[in-house]
Amino acid sequence: MVPGSNPWAYAYAGHQFGSFAGQLGDGRAISLGEVVNTRGRRWELQLKGAGMTPYSRFADGYAVLRSSIREFLCSEAMFHLGIPTTRALALIGSSRIVQREQDESGAIVCRLAPSWIRLGNFELFYATGDSENLQKLADYAITMHFPEIQPPDGSVDGPQTGKYTQLLERVVAKTAEMIAHWQAYGVMNTDNFSILGLTIDYGPFQFLDGYDPDYVCNKSDFTGMYAFSEQPEVGLRNMVKFATAISPLIIQECGGDREKASGELRPALNQYSSILSDRYGRLMAKKIGLATYKETDLQDVIYPLLTIIAKEAVDYTLFFRSLSQFSIASTDALYPTEACSRTGPTEPRLIIAQAKPSLGAALQPWLEIYRKRLLEDISGPDESCPLVTASREAERRKQMDSINPRYILRNHLAQTVIEAAEVGNYAEVNELLNVLSRPFEDGSIQEQERWGGAVPDWAAGVKCSCSS
Numbered sequence: 001m002v003p004g005s006n007p008w009a010y011a012y013a014g015h016q017f018g019s020f021a022g023q024l025g026d027g028r029a030i031s032l033g034e035v036v037n038t039r040g041r042r043w044e045l046q047l048k049g050a051g052m053t054p055y056s057r058f059a060d061g062y063a064v065l066r067s068s069i070r071e072f073l074c075s076e077a078m079f080h081l082g083i084p085t086t087r088a089l090a091l092i093g094s095s096r097i098v099q100r101e102q103d104e105s106g107a108i109v110c111r112l113a114p115s116w117i118r119l120g121n122f123e124l125f126y127a128t129g130d131s132e133n134l135q136k137l138a139d140y141a142i143t144m145h146f147p148e149i150q151p152p153d154g155s156v157d158g159p160q161t162g163k164y165t166q167l168l169e170r171v172v173a174k175t176a177e178m179i180a181h182w183q184a185y186g187v188m189n190t191d192n193f194s195i196l197g198l199t200i201d202y203g204p205f206q207f208l209d210g211y212d213p214d215y216v217c218n219k220s221d222f223t224g225m226y227a228f229s230e231q232p233e234v235g236l237r238n239m240v241k242f243a244t245a246i247s248p249l250i251i252q253e254c255g256g257d258r259e260k261a262s263g264e265l266r267p268a269l270n271q272y273s274s275i276l277s278d279r280y281g282r283l284m285a286k287k288i289g290l291a292t293y294k295e296t297d298l299q300d301v302i303y304p305l306l307t308i309i310a311k312e313a314v315d316y317t318l319f320f321r322s323l324s325q326f327s328i329a330s331t332d333a334l335y336p337t338e339a340c341s342r343t344g345p346t347e348p349r350l351i352i353a354q355a356k357p358s359l360g361a362a363l364q365p366w367l368e369i370y371r372k373r374l375l376e377d378i379s380g381p382d383e384s385c386p387l388v389t390a391s392r393e394a395e396r397r398k399q400m401d402s403i404n405p406r407y408i409l410r411n412h413l414a415q416t417v418i419e420a421a422e423v424g425n426y427a428e429v430n431e432l433l434n435v436l437s438r439p440f441e442d443g444s445i446q447e448q449e450r451w452g453g454a455v456p457d458w459a460a461g462v463k464c465s466c467s468s
C-alpha cells in the first residue's frame, strides 16, 4: 500500500449477455487514489491484477500477462488513434503463475482514468433500492466530472431540464461519440461502460482486419449478440439501462410526476442515434478525405464503399490507408474535370495494398462516384469546373493519412509480442508500443513489413479468449 493512501475497489452491478448479473464489483482492480497533474488534470490510478478485493468472489484477483499486454497496448493505441479511452501507465510482469485453462504468467497493469465510475455503479444502487447513495453518486459525478451542469434557474437561456436529466444527456452524448469512433475502427468490449464515454476494461475487443459487419470477436458469443454491426444497438441498450437506473432521481426532480419525467428522459435517450450517426458519418467522411460532410454522404458514398470492401474481403486498414493515393486527375498539374474535359474522362488510378485483383473492377464504378464527390467538396455544388491543384490534393492526402492509421493492434501482432514476453523478452512489447504510439506515420520499411501488413495466413481467425 502506498503510504498515506486509502485504496478502494468499486462495487457495481451489470449485465452479461443481456441478463442482469446482480452485484459484481472490481474483483481485481484496486484504485490507489487520485492525483492532479501540473496541468490541473485529475487522474485516478488503478492497479488491475494486484490481488483480491472485497468483490473477488471465488476468483483470485490476478490477471494474466496475455490479457494485461492487450489492455496496456490497446489503451495506448486507442489514445493515439483519437478514440476515447482510459490510459495505461505501466505494465509489470510478475513471477507468479496464475491458473486459468492452463498455468500462465501473471501481470499487473497500472491504468489511469479521470474516473473509473461506470454505469454499473448506478445500476447497483438502483437494483438495491438505495436511492440515497444513488443520489450521492450522481451528485458526486456531476460536481467532479460535469461541472457545467446547473439546475434550471427559470431563465429562458438557462437549462430547461433538471440536473439529472442533463447528466443523462451528457452520458448519452459521450457514449454515442465513443461508439461512433469504435464503429469506424472495430469491435469494442461493450459490457463495461464508463460514465465519461471512455473505453474501459479491454476484454474481448478487436480492430477490423477485413471489413465484415457480422464479425464477432468474442469467442463465447455464439449468437452474435456483440457482432460489429450490433455495437450501436448494444450501446443504446446500455443507455436505456443507465436511464432506468437514474430514473428515480429524474422523477424526484420532476416533483414525482412520472409523465413529465418520461417526457424529459425520452428525448435525452433519443439523441443517441442521431449523435452516433452524425459523428460516424463525419469520421467516415474524413477517412475518405472530404473536408465537408453532407448527411447524404453515408448513403451515397460511404455505405456503397463498405459494401464493396466487405464483398471483396479487403483489409479495412490497408484499404483506407491506400485510398489517399487516389488522384482526382491523372496528373498533379491543373487539370480540367470530367464535365469540362475535351479529352474525355481520366482513368482514376489507385493501388490498394495487398488486395485481390478483382477489387479493381469492383471498385471502378464507386471511384467515379468518389471522384465527383471530391470535386464537389473542392468547389461546392454550384461551381461547375473546379480546379484540382497539387496543393489541394496534397492537403486531402495529409488529412486522410492523419485519420487512417498505418498501424493498428491486430490480434496476431499482440499474440507475437505476448509469446515473446511470456519467455521474458519485453523488447517486442516496447517496439510495438512505439509503433502504435505514432499510428499515422509510415515509419521505416522494416517497421511496415513487421507491424503494418494484413493478417498472414497462419493467423487468420485468431480470436481472444475471455479467461483473463
Ligand code: AMP
Pocket (backbone or CB within 6 Å): 024, 025, 026, 027, 028, 029, 055, 056, 057, 059, 060, 061, 062, 063, 192, 201, 203, 468
Ligand atoms: P470481466 O468478464 O473481466 O469483465 O469480469 C467480470 C467480473 O469478474 C468483474 O467484476 C471482474 O472484476 C471479475 N473478475 C474477473 N476476473 C477476476 C479475477 N481473476 N479475480 C477476481 N475477479 C475477477
Ligand code: MG
Pocket (backbone or CB within 6 Å): 191, 192, 201, 203
Ligand atoms: Mg469487465
